[in-house]
């Protein structure tokens with residue numbers, strides 16, 4: 130039986146930021162009206178077609194990654210029943226008392242895990258993320274676990290990592306050409322599960338009206354992210370100057386391109402800014418798998434002229450850390466222009 134308050138103390142901790150809101154920031158002029166609804170529907174790709182009509186399906190994946198940087202997939206092979214079990218495990222982990230979550234001993238992952246909430250560096254409301262998360266490095270453990278939660282997370286991680294390799298392969302072949310199949314192994318070689326992450330997110334209801342972020346606008350620091358969201362909604366991506374909501378679809382997984390794929394593909398694929406809006410009444414859950422390389426991996430495009438200089442993943446992460454400290458936010462790829 131779980132007792133004690135499970136919500137992080139947002140109102141108390143961020144009281145100054147919340148009191149100091151001032152007038153709302155000036156709004157940009159409204160964008161022109163959309164021509165038709167279809168314009169705002171994210172591509173939905175049925176991956177079972179990779180077997181029936183592989184070339185058409187691969188072309189759709191590449192087009193979506195180039196034009197949107199975001200797409201949803203069905204027919205992805207992750208059983209619905211596993212997603213349901215995972216969601217229960219996730220809800221239960223977040224329902225533990227806040228003090229227990231902070232102690233960080235709820236899961237027995239090989240290299241530990243990290244529980245975070247809010248934005249300790251925030252100096253204004255626009256830098257605050259109204260959410261909590263378990264960041265789990267997917268290092269395989271030598272010791273079998275007795276924890277059901279970890280077994281379910283491991284099972285999901287194995288499946289979703291496999292899916293990410295498959296998608297990364299299709300995308301790599303798209304800009305490197307078929308003859309460069311070796312580069313498909315580039316991903317499998319450098320992005321072993323031990324350097325990938327799973328992030329369990331919870332967005333508690335936020336009593337502050339208007340526009341508090343569940344997760345502040347950002348691009349992802351990885352090759353690829355695969356997100357499983359619940360039915361609440363709130364994830365939005367930036368396209369053509371508009372924030373577009375990713376409509377919940379219970380059978381779909383959301384795939385988005387990260388900064389490293391953008392650099393490696395020399396801007397063929399786009400790492401698009403996205404954010405989560407907080408909901409005033411309902412809590413929201415999502416799970417993000419991040420396909421990341423080992424720290425020493427060198428990211429460089431073979432295309433000439435190369436838009437970005439070569440950099441290691443370690444350098445990239447280090448730069449982000451410095452920028453967050455200095456400016457309160459990540460600057461990202463523009464720091465690495467050639």
Ligand SMILES: O=C(O)CCC(=O)C(=O)O
Nearest residue numbers: 330356358364405415417
């Ligand atoms: O919660 C979501 O839908 C998105 C999460 C996300 O953008 C992230 O974890 O990087």
Ligand SMILES: [Fe+2]
Nearest residue numbers: 347348349403
């Ligand atoms: Fe993200």
